[in-house]
Amino acid sequence: MAEITDEDRERVKLLQFITSSKHEFKKLTLEQLKRLQELVEKKDYSHDKKAHKSKVKLLARINVRIYELTERKGIWN
Numbered sequence: 001m002a003e004i005t006d007e008d009r010e011r012v013k014l015l016q017f018i019t020s021s022k023h024e025f026k027k028l029t030l031e032q033l034k035r036l037q038e039l040v041e042k043k044d045y046s047h048d049k050k051a052h053k054s055k056v057k058l059l060a061r062i063n064v065r066i067y068e069l070t071e072r073k074g075i076w077n
Helices: 006-019 030-042 049-076
Strands: none
Touching: 006 030, 030 049
16 A cells, blocks of 8 residues: 655645535635646546546646636736
């Protein structure tokens, strides 16, 4: 059995935060989103088709949110 790393704990903590409420995802800062993106991308879910599909969907959501935050900064600031 694989050992649980600090990155695993951090990824799970962020995932629990955003799944606790549908509004929590929008409360993440740009830095938190980028870190979550990095952590999720590193995790290999190829052995579990359903988990891999969820990973792809989550990464798409993260990318959209990062785009929203960075574009608004450019437009409004």
